[in-house]
Amino acid sequence: LMSSSSPPHHTTAVPSRHLPPLPSGQRKQQLRAEPTMLPFLLSLLLLTGAAAGVQGHDDAAARRTMEEFAGFPASDDGEGGRASPLRVDSESLQRQIDELASFSDSPAPSVTRVLYSDKDVQARRYIKGIMKQLGLSVREDAVGNIFGRWVGSEAELGAVATGSHVDAIPFSGKYDGVVGVLGALEAISVLQRSGFQPKRSLEVIMFTSEEPTRFGISCLGSRLMAGSEELVRSLKRTVDNHNVSFVDAADSAGYKIHPDDLHNVFLNQDAYFAFIELHIEQGPILEKEGIPIGIVTAIAAPASIKVEFEGNGGHAGAVLMPARNDAGLAAAELALAVEKYVLESGSIDTVGTVGILQLHPGAINSIPSKSHLEIDVRDIDEKRRNYVIEKVHKSAIDISKIRGVELSEFKIINQDPPALSDKSVINAMEFAAKQLGLEYKLMISRAYHDSLFMARISPMGMIFIPCYKGYSHKPEEYASPEDMANGVQMLALTMAKLSLE
Secondary structure (H helix, E strand, O other): OOOOOOOOEEOOOOOOOOOOOOOHHHHHHHHHHOHHHHHHHHHHHHHHHHHHHHOOOOOHHHHHHHHHHHOOOOOOOOHHHOOOOOOOOHHHHHHHHHHHHOOOOOOOOOEEEOOOOHHHHHHHHHHHHHHHHOOOEEEEOOOOOEEEEEOOOOOOOOEEEEEEEOOEEEEEOOOOOHHHHHHHHHHHHHHHHHOOOOOOOEEEEEEOOOOOOOOOOOOHHHHHHOOOHHHHHHHOOOEOOOOOEHHHHHHHOOOOOOHHHHHHHOOOOOOEEEEEEEEEOOOOHHHHHOOOEEEEEEEOEEEEEEEEEEOOOEEOOOOOHHHOOOHHHHHHHHHHHHHHHHHOOOOOOOEEEEEEEEEEOOOOOEEOOEEEEEEEEEEOOHHHHHHHHHHHHHHHHHHHHHHOOEEEEEEEEEEOOOEEOOHHHHHHHHHHHHHHOOOEEEEEEOOOOOHHHHOOOOOEEEEEEOOHHHOOOOOOOOOOHHHHHHHHHHHHHHHHHHHOO
């Protein structure tokens, strides 16, 4: 749900998803005022034709408008340097999503694709293959962030980047992150087919390990790109649940990392002119309100905490209740405390989740001697979020004393600040929505995204599309071909506009 203080959604004055013809006088005046925009306007008109094609409408209106701006008849045969209205290839995009979903360690319809697993390696190979088919210049860094670049006419300028991730938590869906990678590659393809020529280079990034599944670190690749020295130190000693080190896991996937190589992943502040991420909303708002596009203004500040209690354990029948030091009940009490303090924050934007609660030895007739919790707390207000964390910490100390158990660990794994979308990127996204005649809503992202860290090195923005019932991180996750096509067109137009600036 959105808070009462959340920005209202915006609608365009254009009732159709076609860009309507301007009166001739107004058109001539506009072209005289902005002559450098002519190539971009042509690409806009071509791409607006794609919007009509996806919905099965006639291309005639878009074609007429294109002809009026271009000054010559549109041709369908591709001869004479004339480009015809093009469509987002929704069938191809869906086929690629389905094919990528087949690289999974769990049966369909679920997807499980964990960092540096065999399935992850296969997915990486698949993405690089599409990049090469599009003629992009492909490179990888030390940890496996993959970059596919369409070199612009002024390649020395900062590039316009887009992208997301394709790793998937156990038994999740096939659209989270994937729409932002395969959809970005389709956006590049749409621009190429339109005849658009970028001034600034355009780059698609497939980020390594946005999900924390294997090593407990969210947005691993983008954190490193943003220059996290703390993460560099952590990765040198990090192991997974099977005691496999990060370096060894990377080596098994073909990335032979020397610890000193991790610094090579860092990017300079001027590496990108802008970064835009296309993503399913992972919430129900857009679908409920019938709005096709969300323009993200901010990403909530996330924090992750690991907590462990240790008690005496014992036989479930032989140890009487007054004599128990139950680590499991200490964990249960702390989980309820998380809920209590989040609800007391006074804001609907504060959320807290105990996503992991493990008991040892895990037998029905044994009193838990150890418990392990992992807690996620988020808010768009960093100070308010940190206050909740302080109260949870104090509660953990009090519970340990009252129950006679040891609080053996209370570790804040990450405590990231929120990220704001850059006004220039928001303006470009709004411009694209209006040209396409797409209604949009200004909104906040409460989920983690690589954009959170890209905002530290580049002006950032995000485009949301609806997903079925807001489902995500489960097999029922779904985005319709039409919604994905809207997102691809939005992304293509936004990148095109920023590329010409």
